Amino acid sequence: MSESEFAVVGGGVVGLSIAYGLLCKGKSVSIFDENDNALRASRGNFGLVWVQGKGAKLPEYAKWTRQSARAWKLFAEDLTQESGIDLHLQQRGGYSIYLSEQSLTTRAERLYKLKDHLGGDYPFEVLDHNALKKEEPQIGPKVAGAILHHEDGHVNSLLFLRTLAQVVRIKKARMITGSPVTSIEPVAESQSVPGGFCVQTSGGEMHHAQKVVLCAGLGSRTLGKSLGFSVPIRAQRGQVLVTEKMPSFINRPSDEIRQVDEGGIQIGASAEEVGPDDRETLDITARLAKNAIDQYPALAQASLVRSWAALRIMSPDGFPIYQHSQQSPGAFFVTCHSGITLAAAHASLLTDWLSSDNPDTYSDFRFPSFNFAEFNFKAFSEDRFDA
Ligand SMILES: Cc1cc2nc3c(=O)[nH]c(=O)nc-3n(C[C@H](O)[C@H](O)[C@H](O)COP(=O)(O)OP(=O)(O)OC[C@H]3O[C@@H](n4cnc5c(N)ncnc54)[C@H](O)[C@@H]3O)c2cc1C
Structure with a gap:
């Protein structure tokens, strides 16, 4: 039996970011991934490294997200150094664009409240139409204004996924791909066996590991229950469109429209509660395209070259879940709906916790490199759903 x-x-990006962080800490890591039919949010996302609006109802999430966004620059540099691949990370700010004064005001009020919760440390500006037009000359006359958050940014997310997969191989992770893990069984400790877990795949692979991190996206539902996790996640569909390559005309990304480094305009993403259905639909494609043209009228002349749908992995309150199993100590469950944004935190902070000897000291857990005071990591435990 192989060992790690x-x-x-x-x-996906969550598992690979964690694996990368553990490898950087000198741990031996085996990574299991399913076959080509698997659902993969990591291949269908919008590529934002996004702070704006995150954690309006949970300041811990705002802090965690900002810490990750701040760590992204170094994270991307490290990955580029290891792989030679430029991830095209840009962190020059990003917008939420509004077509009505009312929705702009409502959003601004929410962010002012969050800013208060965070002691005033939350750098955003409210831009009216004219102020936005100075930043984005191609903005259309229907736009009322935007929130500009200075910590927002974006990255080439497919290159990011490819780079992670390459770098964990360079760092000698063992990759077991092509067949799903079918069981993860705790192994009883004895004189000859130091406990841990036996991981089995449908391809007949048997592997022994001291610790297991379950981050199989929607696939975590079946595997997690046997380890004592409740895994309260659901699929949420998002549809995305991409235009032909165009000359550069959008300076900063918004949460609905961005120009990627190759020149195409990405338009997205819907949020649909339709269960595990990743088909595209014409009505949503039309709605996304109309909204994009309202914001940037030049897009009326652009040809769409591709569209797709992918499934987000959503917890009931939308915040990440980081859970250590009480039933099977040494097993962890990790999930989130912003795996690109949080990748830098997952590779660094989260791996501090995963490799610590006391992962149950949640509330007192202190991350050596965390910038924010009064951070309660327990806010991300599954226990918050017990009622
Ligand atoms: C439309 C859309 C837009 C998004 N936009 C953004 C964005 O702009 N910014 C951002 O931060 N996030 C965004 N996200 C979210 C982001 O894509 C996800 O948070 C992230 O991809 C989740 O990664 P993951 O590794 O948890 O899951 P996945 O990418 O789904 O990966 C799960 C992996 O587990 C494997 N697996 C499943 N079951 C098994 C099994 N039994 N055995 C072995 N392997 C298994 C699968 O093969 C798969 O590779 C978006 C998501 C969508 C859908």
């Missing part, structure tokens, strides 16, 4: 300190189950 950590088995990471799931080779």
